[in-house]
Amino acid sequence: MPRAVNAVDFWRGFALVSIFINHIPGVFYERFTHRNLSLSDSAELFVFLAGWSLRHVVGRPEDPAPTHNLIYRLSGRALTLYAAHMTIVMLAIAMLAAAARILENPLILEWNNAAAVFNDPVDTHIGLVLLSHQLGYFDILPLYVVLMLVAPLIAIIHRQAPNWLVPVSLAIYLSALVFQITIPTWPTEGQWFFNPLCWQLVFVLGFTASRERGPGGWVRANISRIRLVALPIVILGTLMVWFRWWPDATRVPEPKLLFIAGKTFVTPLRLIQFLALIAVFSALYPLIVKALPRLVDFLSMLGRNSLQVFCTASVLSLAGQILRFYFRGGFVVDTILVGTGIILLGLAAWLSEWRDRTQKAS
Amino acid sequence: MRRVGTIAAAIAIVVTVLASPALTQQQSGPVLAPVPKACEAPGAQVIADSPLPNVAIALKDRKKINILAIGATSASLRGPVSGGYFAVVERYLEAAFKGLDVQVVHRGVSGELAADAAERIKTEAGLANADLVLWQLGTSDALAQVPVADFFVAVTDTVTWLKDHKIDVILVGLRYTRSMAQDLHYQAIRTAIKEIAKKEHVLRISRYEAEEVLEGLRREQGVPMSEAEITDASYVCMAEYLARAIAAGLFAKEPKSPLPKDK
Numbered sequence: 084m085p086r087a088v089n090a091v092d093f094w095r096g097f098a099l100v101s102i103f104i105n106h107i108p109g110v111f112y113e114r115f116t117h118r119n120l121s122l123s124d125s126a127e128l129f130v131f132l133a134g135w136s137l138r139h140v141v142g143r144p145e146d147p148a149p150t151h152n153l154i155y156r157l158s159g160r161a162l163t164l165y166a167a168h169m170t171i172v173m174l175a176i177a178m179l180a181a182a183a184r185i186l187e188n189p190l191i192l193e194w195n196n197a198a199a200v201f202n203d204p205v206d207t208h209i210g211l212v213l214l215s216h217q218l219g220y221f222d223i224l225p226l227y228v229v230l231m232l233v234a235p236l237i238a239i240i241h242r243q244a245p246n247w248l249v250p251v252s253l254a255i256y257l258s259a260l261v262f263q264i265t266i267p268t269w270p271t272e273g274q275w276f277f278n279p280l281c282w283q284l285v286f287v288l289g290f291t292a293s294r295e296r297g298p299g300g301w302v303r304a305n306i307s308r309i310r311l312v313a314l315p316i317v318i319l320g321t322l323m324v325w326f327r328w329w330p331d332a333t334r335v336p337e338p339k340l341l342f343i344a345g346k347t348f349v350t351p352l353r354l355i356q357f358l359a360l361i362a363v364f365s366a367l368y369p370l371i372v373k374a375l376p377r378l379v380d381f382l383s384m385l386g387r388n389s390l391q392v393f394c395t396a397s398v399l400s401l402a403g404q405i406l407r408f409y410f411r412g413g414f415v416v417d418t419i420l421v422g423t424g425i426i427l428l429g430l431a432a433w434l435s436e437w438r439d440r441t442q443k444a445s
Numbered sequence: 446m447r448r449v450g451t452i453a454a455a456i457a458i459v460v461t462v463l464a465s466p467a468l469t470q471q472q473s474g475p476v477l478a479p480v481p482k483a484c485e486a487p488g489a490q491v492i493a494d495s496p497l498p499n500v501a502i503a504l505k506d507r508k509k510i511n512i513l514a515i516g517a518t519s520a521s522l523r524g525p526v527s528g529g530y531f532a533v534v535e536r537y538l539e540a541a542f543k544g545l546d547v548q549v550v551h552r553g554v555s556g557e558l559a560a561d562a563a564e565r566i567k568t569e570a571g572l573a574n575a576d577l578v579l580w581q582l583g584t585s586d587a588l589a590q591v592p593v594a595d596f597f598v599a600v601t602d603t604v605t606w607l608k609d610h611k612i613d614v615i616l617v618g619l620r621y622t623r624s625m626a627q628d629l630h631y632q633a634i635r636t637a638i639k640e641i642a643k644k645e646h647v648l649r650i651s652r653y654e655a656e657e658v659l660e661g662l663r664r665e666q667g668v669p670m671s672e673a674e675i676t677d678a679s680y681v682c683m684a685e686y687l688a689r690a691i692a693a694g695l696f697a698k699e700p701k702s703p704l705p706k707d708k
Contacts, residue, residue, distance in 0.1 A: 108556065108557075108558050108561070108585065108589045108591075109558060109586075109589030109590055109591050186624065187624050188622060188624040188625065189622055190584060190588065190620060190622055190624075190625065191588075193620075194556055194585075195556040196553075196554075196556065219556035219557070263572065271551070271553075272531075273551045273552065273553060274552070276554065329567065329568075331567070331571065331610075332567055332568045332569075332570065332571020332572060333567075333570065333571040333574075333610050334571075335571070339572055343568055343571065344564075344568070345565075345568050407589065407590060408588045408589070408590070411590055411630070412589070412590035413590075
């Protein structure tokens with residue numbers, strides 16, 4: 084039996100659908116995803132909830148999983164994520180190549196940072212395997228792989244010195260911001276779109292918030308008061324996005340990343356707004372369950388099977404890009420693409436659970 | 446070799462045609478090195494439509510130019526270009542201006558629409574303390590069927606913002622491919638880039654016209670060339686021309702009147 088419907092799976096399913104839509108640039112429904120009214124977007128939610136899920140592996144404080152078991156399971160998870168990433172990247176490259184051939188359009192070969200794959204295949208294939216070359220919109224899983232590789236360390240620090248976990252994570256985050264430390268890409272020059280040195284804090288905060296003791300316990304005990312503080316922050320964030328009140332990066336003082344809104348470094352502005360957003364919106368879940376139970380069932384099913392759904396969404400969003408180009412977009416095409424895509428995401432999740440059920444039954 | 450020469454000649458011709466009134470190299474400026482053999486064509490000179498006043502100030506005051514390379518395929522590699530497209534620009538400028546330090550920061554996000562890039566450009570320009578933004582744009586918007594009006598507004602706003610913040614900008618436009626030659630939306634995006642460059646008095650580097658002429662020459666001469674060969678030659682020569690355009694732009698004067706019509 085799949086686990087019962089819950090808020091974490093529901094919001095993760097919500098993030099997956101948002102990511103699928105946002106990864107079809109120009110699609111009509113893109114304007115309805117929450118990033119249009121929020122400084123942060125689904126990426127923060129996805130990584131935060133990935134950190135939250137770490138608690139299932141780490142175990143309860145009174146019944147902790149053995150350390151060697153923890154390392155084995157998390158390393159295995161990182162390997163699974165890596166294999167999934169490589170599979171969808173190869174699929175994406177083949178899709179771009181096939182589309183370029185069928186449509187006789189070499190521009191498609193340059194789409195989504197794929198140009199180097201076709202023009203400099205020797206170095207770029209090494210880069211793909213090392214994760215130093217990432218296709219556009221296929222750059223979250225490499226971050227997730229890195230986070231999962233350091234997850235045993237996170238769990239061990241949490242176990243041995245729980246009060247040190249957030250300060251250490253925060254120190255790494257602030258160092259990356261102050262000194263603008265990035266992870267370079269190769270063979271094309273650039274930087275990782277999701278800087279792991281900064282995004283690890285989102286992951287750690289998700290893990291910490293999931294724990295009954297420590298900061299997580301404090302948040303639970305004070306959630307009503309936190310929401311009172313969070314609501315104005317969410318409103319201010321919405322106003323900033325709506326009226327484009329972005330801090331001017333040429334005029335803010337050094338270190339500039341502390342004062343601007345940027346996704347690569349998940350800067351404090353984005354992070355604070357995101358934390359406020361989840362504090363406020365977590366209050367809505369019980370209401371959504373009552374009002375829209377079928378939607379909650381569906382999104383929770385997606386969330387329970389997040390890796391399969393994420394991989395399917397990545398491939399489908401690229402297919403959506405190609406099909407939009409071929410059919411020239413428009414409301415009807417976009418509706419069919421997004422509608423069919425979401426149904427297929429549901430099918431991927433259902434098949435995954437059906438397979439698990441069948442295996443258990445046999 | 447003959448093919449490379451043909452390609453180079455075609456690009457050079459197009460660039461000459463595109464160039465608005467020939468910039469007379471000022472006496473104080475350096476003697477610009479000729480284009481490499483592969484891109485050489487008699488009588489051809491790459492000239493900036495517009496000056497790059499902020500780059501000129503950086504050169505004078507700091508002997509250092511910070512260039513932010515941004516947009517769809519800004520960092521894509523091409524075989525013959527060692528170190529990538531913008532390495533050519535960096536090497537050329539440092540050779541042309543003795544003691545000049547050119548820093549090119551690559552922040553290309555392939556597949557990104559102009560509207561999405563707009564805020565990122567402002568952030569990255571601030572972080573890099575950019576004097577010049579090389580913005581490769583249009584392809585993703587054209588393929589994603591972004592309405593031309595939306596594209597026009599997004600790009601114009603960003604260019605205006607950059608100018609207001611004393612940052613020069615060069616727009617690197619769309620590529621030519623046979624399959625898109627009759628595509629109305631693609632052509633409309635191309636026209637929009639041209640109009641923005643003209644309206645805002647910023648330099649535009651267009652690969653489209655170069656590759657289009659190449660295609661014509663290929664047909665005329667019956668020289669078989671693949672799309673990949675045309676693209677390679679275009680990237681190599683455009684990098685060379687871009688470097689010279691920046692160098693020339695450093696010594697150009699502000700236009701007193703609107704620029705003449707683009708041909």
